[in-house]
Each structure stands twice: as structure tokens, then as C-alpha cells.
Amino acid sequence: MPDARVIPFDDGERSRRRPLGSVADEDVLDISELTPEPEGLRERISDSIGFLRRRITGEYPVDEFGFDPELLDKVLMAPLRPLYSSYFRVETRGLENVPDVGGALVVANHSGTIALDAVMTQLALLDHHPAHRHLRMLGANLVFSMPFVGELARKGGHTLACAPDAERLLSEGELVGVWPEGFKGIGKPYSERYKLQRFGRGGFVAAALRTGAPIIPCAIVGAEETYPIIGNVKFLARMLGLPYFPLTPTFPWLGPLGLVPMPSKWIIEFGEPIPTEEFGEGAADDPMLVFNLTDQVRETIQQTLYRLLVQRRSVFR
Amino acid sequence: MARVLTAEPGIDRVIGVDVIPPRGDIGGAEFVRADIRNPIISKVIRAASVDTVVHMGVIATPVQAGGRMSMKEINVIGTMQLLAACQKAxxxxxxxxxxxxxVYGSGPKDPAMFTEEMQPKHPPSSGWAKDSVEVEGYVRGFARRRPDVQVTTLRLAxxxxxxxDTPMTSYFSLPVIPTVLGFDARLQFVHEDDGxxxxxxxCVQDRPGTFNIAADGVLLxxxxxxxxxxxxxxxxxPLVGLVGAxxxxxxxxxxxxxQVRFLTYGRGVDTTRMREVFGFSPAHTTAETFDEFVRSRESTRLIPAERVEAAERQLVSLLGGGRAHA
Incomplete structure (x- = not known):
């Protein structure tokens, strides 16, 4: 994986060789365009070499969840950034509702067959929030039993959706992301787009109540259209041990091409935080309160989704 | 261990019990050659009016015991004998x-960090870990029957x-480290001195209860x-079993x-209770512990960190030189 960082290294080789060899004029021009600021480039190259060295010798920190911030920023997020800005043209709203420090729980709607919406939200908060916050997401246990997926999820800062982990992260002052619809949300047919599914058992509300962390409802528009599910092959899903086996207009008919998502226009809106501190201790053990809060969060997200859908001119613009 | 205890001022007599005589120096301790699987142990405890019993006899590998059957016998039956003797002392x-x-097992449904009161999500089904679960069960039973005896159980990483020399150290001494494709376990160690x-x-403090003992931080x-x-x-x-064999x-x-499960899914334990109730903070972190282990086996490293660092310096200075030319 560190191979990805070799690219700028190549640039360096070219610019280094420039004064020595007989290089065509246009090539020199090309390079001066490439390197408007030679000092910056040199720093970047030695940064990349330093990064490679740390990767080879294992001298990088990971937290107790297995989160590797350097890997996330330099490698895992690199291919997603163009997807974020050019392909889906993600527009963020209400980033000021996410606090700069301290624990908070972001609760969002889930859609789009594979959890692209989750990684896009993570990228939005990492690159576009003024405090560059890491979103630590809570994933289903299927995620952690799958090879590669589970490994990358842990390195990306995510952990299993269970009460002890959620409370541990929140009380350590981390920003936690949860998609309470789970597989019901991402695996729902296209005809049910933007209709929120059941919100689990409200475990996320209980975790927020126990730690006094505010709940930030988050509405994501655009992910539903990336891979519209028009059918579900149940026996294949059962055979592979998956919650669903999706059929989209392009998958699996076009083979690997079917994995290319539709270029829909995305809006991610973070709503007003719902404070939970005022309910006091023991509130998490009051099932009525937990249900009501869960409903309140769900309603807020649903209303925001309707409002954003009306504002969007079309699926692709 | 015996040496550490004899050096303690409050303790004036230490008796070691094992089937094999100790190889190293045991300081001022006495040694009794006995098998904890038979009732001699109870005579030892009674004859010496023992006030503290330290049970460290759960063995980890079948090789040590000469087969899985005898390993289980030493671990489980031995513990039962020892506890029976303790109850009568x-x-x-x-x-x-x-x-x-x-004892917490290892699997995809595990929380990131286990606290002492959590139940395992994937209870260990074989070997040393299962024996340890059973030993802990008998120890809990003993604690119920003899409430006047303080019982401290240390769950060491x-x-x-x-x-x-453990299976884990010989694993990291292999020339090439076999891992499970697509998984990267979180590992937590404890330095031998800290343990x-x-x-x-x-032994010397009165801190009854069960405590996780592990160093800070994890390594992948x-x-x-x-x-x-x-x-x-x-x-x-699918091939892991074959290669392991x-x-x-x-x-x-x-x-x-x-162990393969551990190296696939990893495990982390919470040490808040160790710090706050047991009153102990390890002197080494997981990374320091591991680095010290690596240094002690220096000669076998294939990719020394120093050489990588030297290569980095060379590359950077090369770049710097090229720039200076321009």
C-alpha cells in the first residue's frame, strides 16, 4: 500500500535530473508548471520518504482500537478525495454544528448498497471541518469478520457497534458516527429511497445519554442513487453469508464496470445538536426517554431529507 | 519469582513446588519436588503452615507437558488438587x-477492550485458554467456600x-512471520519484569479480586x-490450518x-482497574516491551531499522544535493 506514495518521488527524480541532461524545452516548461514551488515539493518528497521509512520500520502510533491516523490520511483517503470533490461534488452544510473538541455522536441515514455514504461523511469531517475531526464509526460485526474490510475499518478508526466501545470513544472525547438503520438502510430497494428504516434498538441514544455527549442528526442526500437496488437474490446472499445480494441496473450484468457508481450530486447536512447532558444520570435506563429521543432524531433526519430533496434540482446536479 | 519473593522483607520462607527441579538460581527459596496432581501437595501446605499460595502452574503448550491430555490433567486436575489442599489448610x-x-477469547464480535466483568463473546474452545477458564471457575468456587481467604486472580497479557520463551516469542522469532491474509490483529503484551x-x-498487598495486567497501548x-x-x-x-500444522x-x-484466532482478530484489555484498584502501573508500554524483546534477539533481524533510516538520509541528502545544483 505504501507504493501509492512513490508517485511524487518520481516527480523529484525528474526535477533533479533537469539541469544535468539535455532536456527538451517543452519538458522544462512542463516541469516548471508541475513545480511552482520547489521548496514545497522537496519537503513533500522528504515527507513521503519519511512516511515510507516509518511504514517499513513500524514506527507509527495506533490507538487501542487499531486506528492508524497517518495511514488513513495519506493512503486510505487519497483515492476517495477526487471521488468526493469531482465525482459526487459533495456539498456540506451545517459543519459548524459539529463541535471542535469533545465527544459527540453523529447519527445519519444509511443508503447506497455499499457504505460509501459513511466514508464520504468521514472525509467531509476530516478535510472540511475547521478542526479536521476524525469520525470514529461503529460498524456491524459482519464488517469485522470479513477479511480486508475488517482490517481497513479498524485502521480507519472504526470499531464494533457495541455499547462499551461507543461509550469508551465518547468519553475519550471522540466524534463517533453511527448509522442505526444498518443493513436495512443500505440494502433497501430503490423504490424505498429516502424512507428511513427502523432505528435499531436505540443503543446509540443510550450511549450518548450515559456519556452526556450531544447527538448530531445528519442527513445525506445522493448516496441512494449511487447503486440503485432493483432486486435482491436471496439464495445467493444466504450462500455467501451476506445480508443481501444486490442487483442494480449495471451489476452484475456489466461485470466489474457494474461497480462504477452513478455520478449523483450529494448533500451532507449536519443538523442542530440535541443535548443529552440535561437528562442527568440514570436517564439511559429509562426506556421511554430512549425511545422518544430515538424518534426525535429519526424524525429530524427524515424532515431534513425531504427538505434537501426538494431543493436539489435533479439527481445529477 | 521465588527470588523476588525471598528478597521481600515481610516474607521469611518461600517453598517452590514443581515436578522438575528449577534450573536457575532460586535465591533463598526451598524446593519441594512434588506433583500437584497428587495429594502430597496438601502435606506440603500443612507441614509448613503456609499462609500464601501462589498458583502459577497453568501451562501453555502441550509440548511442555508431553501431550494435550497430560497438559489438561496438570492444569485442571492439578488446580483441583491444589484448591482441595488449600481448603483444608x-x-x-x-x-x-x-x-x-x-480467557476472553478472540473474535469479530469482541469489543475493542475487555474489562474484567465482561463475558467473552467467543469463549475459547480448546487448549490453554480453555484450561484457564476452567481454572478460574474452580478458583471462584474456592473463594465462595473459603470467604476468609483473599483470592487475587491476575489475568496477564x-x-x-x-x-x-513462550509460543508468542518463538512466533516472532520465525524468519518470516506468517499472518492471516486480510486481518491485522491488535496485540497487547506485558513486560516480564512488570508481570x-x-x-x-x-502476594504482599491485600488486593482481592480479578485484574487485567497488561502494558499500555497496542501494536498491530x-x-x-x-x-x-x-x-x-x-x-x-482456508490454508491457515495447513501452514500452522x-x-x-x-x-x-x-x-x-x-492462538491462530488471537493472531487473526487480536484482543485488547482495559487496565483501569489494575491502575485504580490494584494500584499498579507497568513501567513499559507494549511497544517498548516488544522493542526490548527485538533488541535481545538482534542478530536475527532481516530488515534492520537502522539500515532503512540510513537509506532515508541518503535519499533525502541526494535530493538536497540535486536541488543545490539547480
Whole structure:
């Protein structure tokens, strides 16, 4: 994986060789365009070499969840950034509702067959929030039993959706992301787009109540259209041990091409935080309160989704 | 361990019990050659009016015991014999049991960090870990029957250090580290000195209860292998059993199924109770512990960190030189 960082290294080789060899004029021009600021480039190259060295010798920190911030920023997020800005043209709203420090729980709607919406939200908060916050997401246990997926999820800062982990992260002052619809949300047919599914058992509300962390409802528009599910092959899903086996207009008919998502226009809106501190201790053990809060969060997200859908001119613009 | 205890001012007599006489120096301790599987142990305890029993006899690998059957017998039946003897010993005040964090098992449904009161999501089904679960069960039963005896159970993370020899240290001494393709386990160790210190404190202080004993921080398996300067050999999950068996037959390292699970999913334990109730903070972090282990086996590193660093400096200075030219 560190191979990805070799690219700028190549640039360096070219610019280094420039004064020595007989290089065509246009090539020199090309390079001066490439390197408007030679000092910056040199720093970047030695940064990349330093990064490679740390990767080879294992001298990088990971937290107790297995989160590797350097890997996330330099490698895992690199291919997603163009997807974020050019392909889906993600527009963020209400980033000021996410606090700069301290624990908070972001609760969002889930859609789009594979959890692209989750990684896009993570990228939005990492690159576009003024405090560059890491979103630590809570994933289903299927995620952690799958090879590669589970490994990358842990390195990306995510952990299993269970009460002890959620409370541990929140009380350590981390920003936690949860998609309470789970597989019901991402695996729902296209005809049910933007209709929120059941919100689990409200475990996320209980975790927020126990730690006094505010709940930030988050509405994501655009992910539903990336891979519209028009059918579900149940026996294949059962055979592979998956919650669903999706059929989209392009998958699996076009083979690997079917994995290319539709270029829909995305809006991610973070709503007003719902404070939970005022309910006091023991509130998490009051099932009525937990249900009501869960409903309140769900309603807020649903209303925001309707409002954003009306504002969007079309699926692709 | 015996040496550490004899050096303690409050303790004037230490008796070691084992079937094999100790190889090293045991300081001022006495040694009784006995098998904990038969009732002689109760005579030892009664004759010497023992006030503290430290049970460290749960063995980890079948090789040590000469087969899985006899290993289970020593671990489980031995513990039952020892506890039966303890129950009949009127002078007994304290029982210290060395257990392992392996009792939590390892799997995809695990929380990131286990606290002492959490139930395992994937209870260990074989080997040493299962024996330890059963030993802890008998110890709890003993604690109920003898409420006047203080029982301290220490769940220690994997021992690492320059002198210990465990399946895990021989694993990290392999020239190439086999891993499970697509998984990267979180590992947490404890330095041998810290582990001994925790056991010593359990003997001299009065801190009944169950405690996780582990160093701060975790290392990922891939990261640990890189720190050891060893290349990784990822093996697809379906072939892991075959490779594990081959390595075991070759006598390179002892791969038991629960160890493979540990190296696939990893495990972390919460040490808040160790700090706040047991009153102990390890002197070494997981990374420091591992680095010390690596340094003690310096000669076998394939990719030394120093050489990588030198290469980096060379590259950077090369770049700098090129720039200066321009």
C-alpha cells in the first residue's frame, strides 16, 4: 500500500535530473508548471520518504482500537478525495454544528448498497471541518469478520457497534458516527429511497445519554442513487453469508464496470445538536426517554431529507 | 519469582513446588519436588503452615507437558488438587492465581477492550485458554467456600521480554512471520519484569479480586513484524490450518487453534482497574516491551531499522544535493 506514495518521488527524480541532461524545452516548461514551488515539493518528497521509512520500520502510533491516523490520511483517503470533490461534488452544510473538541455522536441515514455514504461523511469531517475531526464509526460485526474490510475499518478508526466501545470513544472525547438503520438502510430497494428504516434498538441514544455527549442528526442526500437496488437474490446472499445480494441496473450484468457508481450530486447536512447532558444520570435506563429521543432524531433526519430533496434540482446536479 | 519473593522483607520462607527441579538460581527459596496432581501437595501446605499460595502452574503448550491430555490433567486436575489442599489448610490467608487474558477469547464480535466483568463473546474452545477458564471457575468456587481467604486472580497479557520463551516469542522469532491474509490483529503484551512485579504485589498487598495486567497501548501484528524487521507472509484463511500444522511439525513454533484466532482478530484489555484498584502501573508500554524483546534477539533481524533510516538520509541528502545544483 505504501507504493501509492512513490508517485511524487518520481516527480523529484525528474526535477533533479533537469539541469544535468539535455532536456527538451517543452519538458522544462512542463516541469516548471508541475513545480511552482520547489521548496514545497522537496519537503513533500522528504515527507513521503519519511512516511515510507516509518511504514517499513513500524514506527507509527495506533490507538487501542487499531486506528492508524497517518495511514488513513495519506493512503486510505487519497483515492476517495477526487471521488468526493469531482465525482459526487459533495456539498456540506451545517459543519459548524459539529463541535471542535469533545465527544459527540453523529447519527445519519444509511443508503447506497455499499457504505460509501459513511466514508464520504468521514472525509467531509476530516478535510472540511475547521478542526479536521476524525469520525470514529461503529460498524456491524459482519464488517469485522470479513477479511480486508475488517482490517481497513479498524485502521480507519472504526470499531464494533457495541455499547462499551461507543461509550469508551465518547468519553475519550471522540466524534463517533453511527448509522442505526444498518443493513436495512443500505440494502433497501430503490423504490424505498429516502424512507428511513427502523432505528435499531436505540443503543446509540443510550450511549450518548450515559456519556452526556450531544447527538448530531445528519442527513445525506445522493448516496441512494449511487447503486440503485432493483432486486435482491436471496439464495445467493444466504450462500455467501451476506445480508443481501444486490442487483442494480449495471451489476452484475456489466461485470466489474457494474461497480462504477452513478455520478449523483450529494448533500451532507449536519443538523442542530440535541443535548443529552440535561437528562442527568440514570436517564439511559429509562426506556421511554430512549425511545422518544430515538424518534426525535429519526424524525429530524427524515424532515431534513425531504427538505434537501426538494431543493436539489435533479439527481445529477 | 521465588527470588523476588525471598528478597521481600515481610516474607521469611518461600517453598517452590514443581515436578522438575528449577534450573536457575532460586535465591533463598526451598524446593519441594512434588506433583500437584497428587495429594502430597496438601502435606506440603500443612507441614509448613503456609499462609500464601501462589498458583502459577497453568501451562501453555502441550509440548511442555508431553501431550494435550497430560497438559489438561496438570492444569485442571492439578488446580483441583491444589484448591482441595488449600481448603483444608487452616493457616491459609491468601491465594494468588496467575491466569491469562486469553480467557476472553478472540473474535469479530469482541469489543475493542475487555474489562474484567465482561463475558467473552467467543469463549475459547480448546487448549490453554480453555484450561484457564476452567481454572478460574474452580478458583471462584474456592473463594465462595473459603470467604476468609483473599483470592487475587491476575489475568496477564502475553509475556514478552529478553529472557522469556513462550509460543508468542518463538512466533516472532520465525524468519518470516506468517499472518492471516486480510486481518491485522491488535496485540497487547506485558513486560516480564512488570508481570513479576504485579505477581509480587499480589502476594504482599491485600488486593482481592480479578485484574487485567497488561502494558499500555497496542501494536498491530503487521506493525510488530515490521518492528522486528521481518517480512510478512499472509496466508489465506482456508490454508491457515495447513501452514500452522506444518510449522508445528517442523518444531518452529507452537500454533494452537486459539492462538491462530488471537493472531487473526487480536484482543485488547482495559487496565483501569489494575491502575485504580490494584494500584499498579507497568513501567513499559507494549511497544517498548516488544522493542526490548527485538533488541535481545538482534542478530536475527532481516530488515534492520537502522539500515532503512540510513537509506532515508541518503535519499533525502541526494535530493538536497540535486536541488543545490539547480
Amino acid at each position: 487452616p493457616t491459609l490467608e491468601k491465594l494468588v492465581v496467575k491466569s491469562t487474558t486469553a 502475553n509475556f514478552f521480554g529478553p529472557t522469556v 513479576l512485579e504485579a505477581l509480587r504485589r499480589a 501484528l503487521s506493525q510488530a513484524a515490521r518492528r522486528a524487521g521481518r517480512p510478512l507472509a499472509p496466508i489465506p484463511l 506444518a510449522v508445528r511439525r517442523a518444531g518452529l513454533a507452537d500454533f494452537s487453534p486459539e
